[in-house]
Amino acid sequence: MIKIESYSILSETVEKYESGVFEAGGHKWRLSLYPKGNKKMNGSGHISLYLAIVETENLPRGWEIYVNFKLFVFDQIRDKYLTIHDADDSSIKRFHDMKTEWGFTKFLPLDTFNDVSHGYLVNDCCLFGVEVFVHKHSGKLECVSITEKPANCTLTWKIENFSALDEESYSQEFTVADSQWKILVYPKGNSNGKAKAISVYLCSCNCLLSDLKYFAEFKLRIRDQINKNHVENTAKHWFSKSLKDWGFSQFLLLENLNNASKGFLVNDTLILEAEIMAVSNIKLFS
Known part of the structure; x- marks a missing residue:
């Protein structure tokens, strides 16, 4: 909670006031108060909290904290709190490294706050606070990127x-950018190539x-010796x-x-190659 004495002086000297750090649900928090509103967010004429x-x-990297919270101001005349929260009382906000602050730009109109009859500002003194409930969350962050022209991208079989x-x-397994692959061959064909053509595929190990998906742009090759x-x-x-x-029947x-x-089969020896030109990289963060 923040108890502010000499509120009129504070409102004239700072655009934003930050409370001291407090702990709730195993995490550290603070309140941010704009006495005359957060003008950058069109909060003029209001208190922003x-x-x-x-x-x-x-x-940890990719952290997410799920929180249900209520902001309030104390009515000193009636000895009760005015609580401000979303219309959905069960609304849960997700705090993360790109969104570290939630609240209300138009928490309370200044006309209402400054009206002594409402009891929020009495003898130039007021009291703001917050109730915080942190929800346990076991979700994971999946980070996907595509690497073009990765190193050691060709397997010769x-x-x-x-x-x-x-x-x-199947060929032996080979690794490209932290993912594992094999060549799969059907010497006498499969599917619509059966008994007509050799079928060659790239296989993801x-x-x-895993239930994850892995992307590859690749070439399959039979060498003319x-x-x-x-x-x-x-x-x-x-x-x-x-x-x-995936490949070619x-x-x-x-x-x-x-x-x-034709030179493809020499002394009963065939040379197959798989070249991966682009591949996805997937990292999971708890």
């Missing part, structure tokens, strides 16, 4: 004894264990648990793959 959270430097591969086969006329296809996709691989016709003069 706000609750601000302070000393947040040691809170040299498959010897290609003819002995099973119906589907992260999606196997003789003529250097490589075959490649480009795609963009948000990978998820339900769509953890008809990447290269089997008749071209098996044509020795």
